[in-house]
Amino acid sequence: MxxxxxxxxxxxxxxxxxxxxxxxxxxxxxxxxxxxxxxxxxxxxxxxxxxxxxxxxxxxxxxxxxxxxxxxxxxxxxxxYPVKSNFLQELDRIKKDTLTTLELVDEKNIDQICNCLIKARRIFCIGTGSSSRVASEFNHKLKSVDLWTNDFSDKMLIEHIPQISTVEDVVVVFSLSGQVEEIDETIIKIKSNRTTIISITNMAAIKLKSISTYCLLTSNPSDQKRICSSLMLYMMSTLIYEKLITKVPSFE
The missing domain is CATH 1.10.10 (Arc Repressor Mutant, subunit A)
Known part of the structure; x- marks a missing residue:
């Protein structure tokens, strides 16, 4: 035919x-x-x-x-050209994002972040929207190694942090988009207190990266219209925690 x-x-x-x-x-x-x-x-x-x-x-x-x-x-x-199911398409995307994120990992950077967390008087874990769940879980992990920490997802409570943070404190920001204007403004105020800022966000978050003392980057979501997964943020938080437990005395 x-x-x-x-x-x-x-x-x-x-x-x-x-x-x-x-x-x-x-x-x-x-x-x-x-x-x-x-x-x-x-x-x-x-x-x-x-x-x-x-x-x-x-x-x-x-x-x-x-x-x-x-x-x-x-x-x-x-x-x-076989048509892939939605599941296989999503699996391919996760594989691609994971490999890209792992290529961005700098062990020295993670080591410095862990040292800051161990030395901190207080740790404030910040995350809004879907990133708040990652911040909450990371807060729980830090508590498990007896570090003073709290998580904040409410914007009004986050805006209060600049009034209490000091040079001895550390703020850890989880941001999937890295483009929350209100949070960026608050972080700038916190940094003016000489508080250490650690951000875990995507590679397109130029402003948040420039504000931060230390920054861990994840792959940038290719399709901004779709609801992005927080998986890469979880992965980075896990890498920090796994490195941290090798440095905390009670886990030696």
């Missing part, structure tokens, strides 16, 4: 305006297996004879032959 798209391309000029409407209708029809002559007839208000003439001008004797050609072409494309 010949290639339906080559046949259309070669013979399209031979078709009358009405016959072109027929072929265009078939091209756009998604459920080609269940397409019937009466569907075209009722949609375009034309006769069966017009549909058959269009088929014959494309070198197909019957409408069934035309349908079979479309189906075969689609199946051949699927065999060469």
């Amino acid at each position: 010949s290639d339906i798209y080559k046949d259309i391309n070669s013979n399209y000029e031979k078709l009358s305006e009405t016959e072109r409407e027929v072929i265009n209708f078939v091209l756009k029809f998604e459920d080609i297996e269940n397409l019937k002559l009466r569907d075209i007839k009722e949609a375009l208000y034309i006769s069966n004879a017009t549909v058959i003439r269009a088929c014959k001008k494309l070198n197909y004797e019957t409408f069934s032959e035309l349908k079979d050609a479309f189906i075969q072409s689609r199946e051949e494309k699927r065999s060469v």
Whole structure:
């Protein structure tokens, strides 16, 4: 059987305006297996004879032959370019993001962050939106090694931190987008107290990175419209914790 798209391309000029409407209708029809002559007839208000003439001008004797050609072409494309399920597409994205994030890891940077956490008088873990869950879990991990720490997700409470933070304290900011203007303004105020700022955010968060004393970067979400996973933030928080427990005396 010949290639339906080559046949259309070669013979399209031979078709009358009405016959072109027929072929265009078939091209756009998604459920080609269940397409019937009466569907075209009722949609375009034309006769069966017009549909058959269009088929014959494309070198197909019957409408069934035309349908079979479309189906075969689609199946051949699927065999060469298999359509991945949404799950497999998401799995590929996670693999890509994970590898990119791991390539950004600097062990020396993580080591310096751990030293700051161990020496801190108080640790404030900040996160809003979906990042708040990561901040809360990281706060729990720090408590497990007897560090003084609290997590903050409410913006009003976060805005209060500049009034109490000192040079002896550390603020850890988790931000999936890295573009929360209100948080950036608060962090600037906190930094003016000479408080150490540690941020875990994506590589596009230029402003937050510039404010921070130390910054761990994750891959930048490629599609800003989709709801981004916090998995990369969790991964970075885990790397800090795993390094931390090797340095805390009670875990030696």
